Amino acid sequence: MLDETSFGLRILSVRETAKRLNIGRSTLYAWLDEKSSSCRLGLPKPVHLGKSTGFIEHEIDDFIRGLMQARGGAVGL
Template sequence: MLRRAEVQARLGIARSTLYGYLNERSSSYLPSFPKPLHLGSSIVFLEHEVDEFFVGLIRAREVASERR
């Protein structure tokens, strides 16, 4: 499990960006972003889901560069 700050560090994003990815009403919303688990007042993410999301970003970049 990864805490919020660890996810931010892995992806190189700010807290507001992370919450934008999770908020359906945000223009930054990403439905494919891993959903957090709530542990008391904290949230955590499953490490393998974050890793899969990151790999998906890399694949999307590679596909986009092949189309050029």
């Protein structure tokens, strides 16, 4: 059986993801909506696990690093 430590994978809930990005859940969904003027094309797509939806933690971390790099901030996190 594989666990999350085997590959260092962790799935963040929508609530955890929004908190990590310091936005509300409705804003997160607006960022995901390609028809919205708020759409963020670089935001990783969620994964669906049965009735739950989540985001792969390292993809969200990479997205945040990309935002930091785009504004010229430190990326060595």
